[in-house]
Amino acid sequence: MTEEQLAFSRKARLWITVLLLVTIGLMTWYHRWAKFDRFFPPDQPPTEPIAVFEEIGRDKGKGNLLGLQPWMNPIDYGSPFHLRHKLSDYLNEAQEKGWLIPQNTVLVLPEYFGTWLVAERQRREIYEASSIQDAMTTIVLSNLSILTNSYWNAPDGTSDKLRYAVFANAGEQMARSYTQVFSGLAQLYQITIVAGSILLPNPRVENGQVVAGEGPLYNVTAVFRPDGKADPQLVRKLYPINDELPFVSSANPNDLPVFDTPVGTLGVLVCADAWHRPAYAALRKKGATLLAVPSYSAGDGCWAKPWGGYSGTPTPATAKADVGKLTEGQAWLKYAMGGRAKPEAGITKGMNVFLRGNLWDLGSDGTTVVLNDSLHVTKPVKGASLTCLWL
Known part of the structure; x- marks a missing residue:
């Protein structure tokens, strides 16, 4: 080998060594950055008291x-402890009013209430982000190595593989925390809890615990019994809306379950499902006498804006004349539980609740809608609300 070749070889080895050291340094920095602060989420501020209480009817036992x-x-989603603490504060207020009846209370929580457990034990800046885009970007960047597998294994037909991967990757931990929170509260207060909804990959219930699987994402609701165990049946959203369709799968109305509770046979429709006739036909066939509708309306003030029609499915011909004429809130009352439960399923008692808060820049709107033979709409409020319907 000539002197020039030897010199080139030494330089090549030097550059390779430098490159390896830089790579190792970058990987070490990334690992420390990605894991920093994860296990010590910021302190949770005190829970603001419930702003509005409404009581409908009287206690007949x-x-x-x-x-x-x-x-x-x-x-509030920094850890299971954070979430349980927030809910416990609210439920203690309900207990002080005499509205938690051991064995005989069914608590209904809103859609997506468990979904934001995807933010559990993430980097601090996620909780302080001004937009959901910034929060999700940080989640992706700090989980690149483990998100890759979920991304490439997204089911066929999933057009938004990144959003699928974010939730599918966190599914096991989310399901564990969701169960931990609601199982504990149901058992502590001895009540039935319709635990909002959560995005999970192909979930199931094993030995009273909600467990994430592999495969398609579903928007699901679990019902926790007073003994703390999740009912073996999960409610899967039948009709995902436009924002969900790229990464969330739909379910069959024929598979819609009902739940035997101490106060009646309970049906659960997740948000947009309450706008569709086949869902009520299934509940009628299975003998539901009560209805819970966990919901979410995105965007501050959206209930006062013109209704744009159905989302995720075509607007029925019978409703097209109201597009742009009704407000979003008026359409909820006419075409969802308020206008369908009694004539289409024979159900006269129901509760429709909406997720509210300052969750990044998502915005929210919606007031509790109560079916008690006739329809009752609670007062709009920027804060937590609690509504009791005596059966």
């Missing part, structure tokens, strides 16, 4: 439906 619209912030 037959139990009640209790609709809670909590006011949520990103830090």
Whole structure:
């Protein structure tokens, strides 16, 4: 080998060594950055008292439906302890009013209430982010190595693989925390809890615990019994809306379950499902006497804006004349539980609650809608509300 070749070889080895050291340094920095602060989420501010209480009917000894619209912030999802603490504060207020009846209360929580457990034990800046885009970007960047597998294994037909990967990757931990929170509260207060909804990959219930699987994402609700165990049946959202369709799968109305509770046979429709006739036909066939509708309306003040029609499915011909004429809130009353439960399923008692709060820049709107033979709409409020319907 010539002197020039030897010199080139030495330089090449030097550059390779430098490159390896830089790579190792970058990987070490990334690992420390990605893990920093994860296990010590910021302190949770005190829970603001419930702003509005409404009581419908009187206690006849037959139990009640209790609709809670909590006011949520990103830090409330910093850990299972944070979430349980927030809910416990609300439920203690309900208990002081005599609205938690052991065995005979069914508590209804809103759609997506468990979904934001995806932010559990993430980097601090996620809880302080001004937008959901910034929060999700940080989640992606700090989990690149483990998100890759979920991304490439997204089911066929998933057009938004990144959002799928974020939730599928966190599914096991989310399911564990969701169960931990609601199992504990159901057992502590001895009530039935319709635990809002959560995005999970192909979930199931094993030995009273909600467990995430592999495969398609579903928007699901679990019902926790007073003994703390999740009912073996999960409610999967039948009709995902436009924002969900790129990464969330739909379910079959024929598979819609009902739940035997101490106060009646309970049906659960997740948000947009309450706008569709086949869902009510299934509930009628299975003998539901009570209805819970966990919901979320995105965007501050959206209930006062013109209704744009159905989302995720075509607007029925019978409703097209109201597009642009009704407000979003008026359409909820006419085409969802308020206008369908009694004539289409024979159900006269129901509770429809909405997720509210300052969750990044998502915005929210919606007031609790109560079906008690006739329809009752609670007062709009910027804060938590609690509504008791005596059965």
